[in-house]
Every structure is written in C-alpha cells, then in structure tokens.
Amino acid sequence: xxxxxxxxxxxxxxxxxxxxxxxxxxxxxxxxxxxxxxxxxxxxxxxxxxxxxxxxxxxxxxxxxxxxxxxxxxxxxxxxxxxxxxxxxxxxxxxxxxxxxxxxxxxxxxxxxxxxxxxxxxxxxxxxxxxxxxxxxxxxxxxxxxxxxxx
Amino acid sequence: xxxxxxxxxxxxxxxxxxxxxxxxxxxxxxxxxxxxxxxxxxxxxxxxxxxxxxxxxxxxxxxxxxxxxxxxxxxxxxxxxxxxxxxxxxxxxxxxxxxxxxxxxxxxxxxxxxxxxxxxxxxxxxxxxxxxxxxxxxxxxxxxxxxxxxxxxxxxxxxxxxxxxxxxxxxxxxxxxxxxxxxxxxxxxxxxxxxxxxxxxxxxxxxxxxxxxxxxxxxxxxxxxxxxxxxxxxxxxxxxxxxxxxxxxxxxxxxxxxxxxxxxxxxxxxxxxxxxxxxxxxxxxxxxxxxxxxxxxxxxxxxxxxxxxxxxxxxxxxxxxxxxxxxxxxxxxxxxxxxxxxxxxxxxxxxxxxxxxxxxxxxxxxxxxxxxxxxxxxxxxxxxxxxxxxxxxxxxxxxxxxxxxxxxxxxxxxxxxxxxxxxxxxxxxxxxxxxxxxxxxxxxxxxxxxxxxxxxxxxxxxxxxxxxxxxxxxxxxxxxxxxxxxxxxxxxxxxxxxxxxxxxxxxxxxxxxxxxxxxxxxxxxxxxxxxxxxxxxxxxxxxxxxxxxxxxxxxxxxxxxxxxxxxxxxxxxxxxxxxxxxxxxxxxxxxxxxxxxxxxxxxxxxxxxxxxxxxxxx
Numbered sequence: 001x002x003x004x005x006x007x008x009x010x011x012x013x014x015x016x017x018x019x020x021x022x023x024x025x026x027x028x029x030x031x032x033x034x035x036x037x038x039x040x041x042x043x044x045x046x047x048x049x050x051x052x053x054x055x056x057x058x059x060x061x062x063x064x065x066x067x068x069x070x071x072x073x074x075x076x077x078x079x080x081x082x083x084x085x086x087x088x089x090x091x092x093x094x095x096x097x098x099x100x101x102x103x104x105x106x107x108x109x110x111x112x113x114x115x116x117x118x119x120x121x122x123x124x125x126x127x128x129x130x131x132x133x134x135x136x137x138x139x140x141x142x143x144x145x146x147x148x149x150x151x
Numbered sequence: 152x153x154x155x156x157x158x159x160x161x162x163x164x165x166x167x168x169x170x171x172x173x174x175x176x177x178x179x180x181x182x183x184x185x186x187x188x189x190x191x192x193x194x195x196x197x198x199x200x201x202x203x204x205x206x207x208x209x210x211x212x213x214x215x216x217x218x219x220x221x222x223x224x225x226x227x228x229x230x231x232x233x234x235x236x237x238x239x240x241x242x243x244x245x246x247x248x249x250x251x252x253x254x255x256x257x258x259x260x261x262x263x264x265x266x267x268x269x270x271x272x273x274x275x276x277x278x279x280x281x282x283x284x285x286x287x288x289x290x291x292x293x294x295x296x297x298x299x300x301x302x303x304x305x306x307x308x309x310x311x312x313x314x315x316x317x318x319x320x321x322x323x324x325x326x327x328x329x330x331x332x333x334x335x336x337x338x339x340x341x342x343x344x345x346x347x348x349x350x351x352x353x354x355x356x357x358x359x360x361x362x363x364x365x366x367x368x369x370x371x372x373x374x375x376x377x378x379x380x381x382x383x384x385x386x387x388x389x390x391x392x393x394x395x396x397x398x399x400x401x402x403x404x405x406x407x408x409x410x411x412x413x414x415x416x417x418x419x420x421x422x423x424x425x426x427x428x429x430x431x432x433x434x435x436x437x438x439x440x441x442x443x444x445x446x447x448x449x450x451x452x453x454x455x456x457x458x459x460x461x462x463x464x465x466x467x468x469x470x471x472x473x474x475x476x477x478x479x480x481x482x483x484x485x486x487x488x489x490x491x492x493x494x495x496x497x498x499x500x501x502x503x504x505x506x507x508x509x510x511x512x513x514x515x516x517x518x519x520x521x522x523x524x525x526x527x528x529x530x531x532x533x534x535x536x537x538x539x540x541x542x543x544x545x546x547x548x549x550x551x552x553x554x555x556x557x558x559x560x561x562x563x564x565x566x567x568x569x570x571x572x573x574x575x576x577x578x579x580x581x582x583x584x585x586x587x588x589x590x591x592x593x594x595x596x597x598x599x600x601x602x603x604x605x606x607x608x609x610x611x612x613x614x615x616x617x618x619x620x621x622x623x624x625x626x627x628x629x630x631x632x633x634x635x636x637x638x639x640x641x642x643x644x645x646x647x648x649x650x651x652x653x654x655x656x657x658x659x660x661x662x663x664x665x666x667x668x669x670x671x672x673x674x675x676x677x678x679x680x681x682x683x684x685x686x687x688x689x690x691x692x693x694x695x696x697x698x699x700x701x702x703x704x705x706x707x708x709x710x711x712x713x714x715x716x717x718x719x720x721x722x723x724x725x726x727x728x729x730x731x732x733x734x735x736x737x738x739x740x741x742x743x744x745x746x747x748x749x750x751x752x753x754x755x756x757x758x759x760x761x762x763x764x765x766x767x768x769x
Contacts, residue, residue, distance in 0.1 A: 101728035109700045121735050128732035134459040
C-alpha cells in the first residue's frame with residue numbers, strides 16, 4: 001500500500017508573504033536612496049574628486065556620501081531582516097516589530113504636528129497588524145501554544 | 152517533629168467514635184497554623200480584646216457616640232440590648248484616636264520592639280516589581296484613593312502591635328473558637344480564629360488594614376460504622392468560593408498534615424488560610440463604575456477576539472499574600488499549643504452582638520472597616536459560613552461517602568426501571584402513531600371529513616411529539632446510566648476518584664520568579680513612577696512646545712525600559728506597536744472614510760458580479 005507523503009514543513013502564512021514583499025519594496029527604495037546622491041554628485045563618472053568637509057561642515061559631496069552610507073546600512077539591515085524573515089527567524093520578527101513601532105511613533109508625532117505621511121502610516125499599520133496575527137506569531141515562535149517549548 | 156504523614160493511612164487512624172463530645176472532636180482535628188516570619192498578630196481570645204476596647208455607635212446623620220468606654224466594656228455589657236435607628240452601626244474601637252505626638256511615639260516604640268524581637272519580614276521580590284508600569288499607575292491611584300476613602304490611621308497598626316504584644320506578654324494564649332454543626336449526614340467542625348488586627352497593608356504592602364480579624368476553617372466528617380471519619384477540609388480564602396475552597400482529606404498534594412491535623416499556611420497580615428505554603432498573587436477588587444467595566448469588557452473582546460492578542464488587564468494590582476509558613480507554628484506538637492473554646496448559637500457574644508469587632512472606618516468599599524463576628528456579616532445579616540456550612544464549601548450537593556453508594560445504586564435502579572418502562576411504552580405509542588397515520592391517509596380526498604381530519608391531524612402531531620420525547624429520554628438515560636454504572640463500579644471496587652475534579656479555580660502559589668537584573672528591576676519599580684513624573688515636569692519647563700511629543704516619547708521609553716528589566720521586551724513591543732497601529736488605523740479611517748467606503752462598495756460589486764457570472768456560466 002502506498003502511503004501519501006505528508007508535508008511536515010511549516011507553511012508560511014499569507015501575512016508573512018505580504019510583509020516580506022513590503023520589506024523587498026523598502027529594500028529597493030533604500031538601494032535607490034544609496035545610489036541617488038552618488039549619481040547626483042557624479043561619483044560614478046568622476047570618483048571622489050574633491051574635499052568631503054570644509055571646516056566643521058560637510059561639503060555637498062561629503063553630505064551625499066554620508067547619506068548614501070546611512071542608507072546603505074539601512075538597506076543591508078533590511079536585507080538581513082528579509083533573509084531572517086523568509087527563514088522564519090524569531091529575531092527578525094522582533095526587529096521588524098520594534099522598527100515598525102519606532103516608525104509609527106515618529107509618523108504619528110509628525111501627523112499631530114501637521115506633517116502627515118499617510119503612505120508610511122498605512123504601510124506600518126498593515127505590517128503591524130500582519131505581524132501581530134496569531135499564526136504569524138506562532139510560526140516565528142513568539143507565541144507558544146500550551147505544552148510547546150522554545151528550543 | 153513535623154512530619155507530613157501518609158494521608159490514607161491517617162484517615163483510618165483519624166477516626167473517632169461518633170459518641171465523642173464536641174470538644175473531643177474539635178481537639179482531635181484541630182489544625183496546625185504556620186505563620187510567615189514577621190507576623191505580628193496571632194489567634195487570641197475575645198475577652199481581653201473586648202476589655203481593651205470601647206463600644207461606639209455611628210448614626211445615619213454621621214454622628215459617633217461613645218456607648219461604653221474602655222475598661223467598662225466586657226463580653227456581658229457588649230451584648231446588652233441597644234435600640235437604635237435604621238442605618239446605625241455599632242462598632243468597637245481597639246485603638247483610640249492618637250495625637251501626632253502619640254503617633255510618633257508608638258511608631259518609634261514599634262521600631263524598637265521589632266528590633267528586640269528580631270521578627271522582621273523580608274518581602275523578597277517586591278510586589279511592585281511583579282506587575283508592569285500600568286498596574287503600578289493604577290496602584291498609585293488606589294493609594295491616592297485612601298485620601299478620599301475612610302482608612303485606618305497609620306499609627307493604629309503600630310499601637311495595636313504594641314498593645315497585643317503587652318497582652319501576650321501578660322498571658323500567652325493561642326485560642327480557637329470551635330463549633331460543631333450537624334447537617335445532611337455531615338458533622339462539621341468549624342475553627343474560628345480571632346486576631347486583634349489585620350495589618351496586611353501597613354505590614355506587608357497588602358490591600359487593607361482593619362481592627363480585628365476573623366478567619367475560619369472547616370473540617371467535614373461522616374459517620375461510618377459508629378465512627379466519624381474526616382472527608383473534606385475547607386479554608387476561607389480571598390477570591391475563592393464554594394467548591395474551590397475545599398480539598399479532600401487524603402489529597403496529599405494539596406493538604407499537608409501533622410499526625411492527622413491539617414496544616415494551614417496563614418497569609419502575613421491578612422491571615423487568609425492557604426493549603427500550600429508560598430506567595431499568592433491577590434488582586435484588589437476595584438469597584439469600577441459600570442460604564443468602565445462595560446468599556447473594558449468590550450475592549451477586551453475586541454483585543455483578544457478581533458486582534459487575536461493575549462488578554463491584558465491593566466487594572467490588576469499585584470498584591471501579594473505571603474503564606475510562607477516560616478514563622479511561628481501553632482498547634483498540636485508545635486512550639487505553641489491551642490487553647491480551645493467551644494461556641495455555638497447559645498454563646499451570647501456570638502449570637503447577640505451584631506456590630507463590628509473594631510473600627511468602622513467609613514470605607515464605602517468596606518476593605519478598611521472591621522469585620523463582624525462569626526455569625527454575622529458587616530451589615531448585620533447572618534453569615535453564610537455559619538448558617539450554611541455545607542453550602543459555604545459547595546458540599547450541600549455532596550452526600551457523605553457512606554450514603555453516596557446507596558444513593559447512586561438507587562439512582563441507577565430508578566433509571567434502569569424507567570428504561571424498561573420506556574422500552575415497552577415507545578413501541579406502543581409508535582404503533583398508535585401508525586394507526587393514526589393510516590386513518591388520516593384514508594380520510595384524504597373526502598371533503599366532508601375535513602373537520603375530523605383536522606382533529607386527527609392535531610392528535611397525531613401531539614403523539615408524534617410524545618414519541619420523539621420518549622425516544623430522546625431513552626437515549627439520554629442510556630448515556631447517563633452508562634456514566635453512573637461506571638462510577639458505581641469504581642466505587643464498589645474502591646478505586647480512587649480525581650480528588651480535585653470539583654475545583655474550578657485552584658489557588659496556587661506564584662512561582663518565585665527570578666527576574667532579569669533583579670535588583671535593578673526592584674529599584675526601577677520603586678522609583679520609575681516618580682522619575683516619569685519628574686520627566687514630565689522637566690519637559691514642561693524646558694520644552695513646553697514639544698510637550699505632547701515629549702510625553703509620548705518619555706512614556707514609551709519608560710515602558711520599554713521596564714519591559715527589558717522584566718524580561719518581557721518582545722511581548723511589550725508587540726503590544727505597543729499594535730496599540731499605535733490601532734491609533735493609526737483610526738486616523739486613516741477618519742481621513743479616508745469616503746475612499747474606504749467607495750473601495751468597499753466596489754469590492755462588493757465585483758464580488759457579486761463574479762458570483763453571478765459563475766452561476767450564469769455554470
């Protein structure tokens with residue numbers, strides 16, 4: 001008698017896929033933000049031709065490089081979270097939730113000071129609700145069922 | 152030597168002749184009470200307490216009148232008939248009003264006394280560190296509420312401690328008031344303990360303080376072949392009622408015994424009785440307005456149901472009842488022994504004094520008002536534990552073991568007989584139903600029989616309903632009989648049943664949690680609320696233009712710091728983010744409600760279109 005092979009792998013909930021795509025989009029935006037200042041300063045054509053700071057302030061080139069570096073760090077962090085998230089790692093859920101919480105706090109404060117950013121507010125709200133779903137929390141081992149233990 | 156002996160063997164040894172006197176019965180099963188180190192009050196006699204007290208009346212117009220002054224009050228004068236208007240509260244005062252100088256003096260003497268006795272209490276992981284920031288804010292409001300509510304003055308506890316110490320020094324006696332009641336085949340032994348003072352709040356960071364305290368435990372015996380055997384034990388405790396209060400005599404995991412005497416672990420200051428030693432998380436019963444309760448219930452169902460979050464109750468104030476059992480032990484074979492006093496309805500101070508046994512603090516939620524005696528509630532109505540000792544522990548529905556088998560056999564027999572009856576009744580009625588059916592069929596197509604047809608149809612419908620009911624009864628009876636027969640077999644074979652099957656909420660001591668950065672967590676718990684308020688004040692002075700943003704950021708920072716120290720960072724961050732997402736969702740709905748409505752209508756239209764299209768194309 002032929003037994004049907006059971007699939008014991010953990011099934012990824014739809015909310016995880018939505019959040020993952022959100023991180024991909026965010027990563028692409030960040031990559032663009034890494035490249036854009038460098039293009040505008042002609043770094044790819046001319047290299048770093050000129051001083052990066054004058055006195056105690058940054059030159060436009062220095063500012064562009066710093067901005068680019070910050071976004072590079074952020075995009076690399078986003079990439080690390082994405083990899084962790086797709087591999088259903090607990091730490092990636094914690095990082096993403098904390099990041100969403102900070103982002104929501106800043107966006108809400110800005111909103112109440114008359115500088116609303118509805119796109120970020122919407123995306124953060126969706127991510128927060130998606131991450132707080134019981135099945136998402138279970139798959140990331142954030143919420144444990146009775147009798148289940150952390151490895 | 153205290154030994155936790157094997158209960159089943161003890162149950163056999165513990166039997167006493169049913170002809171034994173009340174005192175003999177009480178002495179045979181008198182408990183061992185183990186107190187927590189630092190306890191200041193132990194079970195004492197009412198005589199000396201009354202002699203040290205004065206008697207007062209509080210009238211509905213707010214006046215207080217001294218009826219009998221201290222030194223003149225005795226148990227005899229206490230029970231004298233006194234007429235008074237409706238709403239009058241009679242109460243005793245153990246500690247008279249103290250001036251500022253007297254208060255300072257008694258507080259200083261209390262410190263000195265504790266130094267001499269070396270009977271100090273160490274709270275361990277403080278209660279404030281056990282709850283989060285929100286419960287601490289509610290706790291602070293609860294503390295502030297004492298400014299509005301009546302409360303026992305702070306120095307009263309110290310004065311009571313000193314007075315009781317001198318009473319004890321003069322003559323050391325540990326009293327229980329024992330009562331024997333007989334109801335529904337049970338013999339109930341009630342042990343009432345009287346304390347001069349409940350110092351849970353002032354001594355152990357608990358919920359309340361009040362003058363005098365009455366506590367009680369009950370032991371339920373049944374008669375078997377001329378001998379009385381213990382079956383159940385019930386301890387009065389906070390937040391538990393009925394079935395949850397009692398344990399089986401031979402439930403070794405739940406009931407400690409010393410040579411056939413049950414062991415009680417008394418809560419420090421509260422004197423509540425516990426079966427297991429440990430620290431119990433108690434919750435203050437906040438008397439919230441009904442609209443807040445409704446709002447909380449609605450929010451909780453949205454939070455857990457719609458959002459799938461784990462329940463959170465910010466109104467839960469983590470008071471701890473310490474029942475460690477590491478202090479003085481009173482009882483048979485212990486460092487201190489009991490002096491028993493038998494009481495019943497004929498004892499005048501039990502039945503004839505309906506007032507409070509200590510200060511009436513005018514606390515509307517009663518936590519700080521002294522209790523009434525064993526027989527009465529604070530409002531003078533009879534106390535359930537006294538007139539219905541079986542119902543008190545949920546035993547009114549439980550027969551004694553010797554009757555249980557007999558009753559079960561009788562019940563099984565009655566059901567079996569009814570089944571036989573039904574087995575002949577159902578076919579008879581079913582046949583009659585067939586006959587009516589055939590008759591009805593024969594009447595069809597005959598317009599002149601319309602009236603008779605209607606009558607027969609009605610009769611048939613009623614009979615069909617009866618047959619259906621009988622069949623249901625037969626099926627249900629079979630299932631019930633199956634369960635009863637299985638239980639009967641178990642009882643006949645003497646197989647043990649689950650000793651805790653009757654308990655819905657089991658009082659369990661909290662695990663002594665090892666908190667991350669324990670000292671830091673405790674220090675933080677003590678200062679965090681004040682620090683936060685200092686932060687708010689600083690913000691008002693230094694950056695008033697960023698007040699709201701600053702308040703939000705400071706509050707969030709405090710909550711996150713707290714969560715790290717408590718090892719609940721992930722849970723807290725998750726919950727905070729969901730809260731922020733809810734606020735964002737509300738903002739988005741308010742701003743884009745028109746477009747959301749359009750979107751919802753369009754989505755509904757497309758869905759319906761697809762449905763209909765699928766129907767059309769088959």
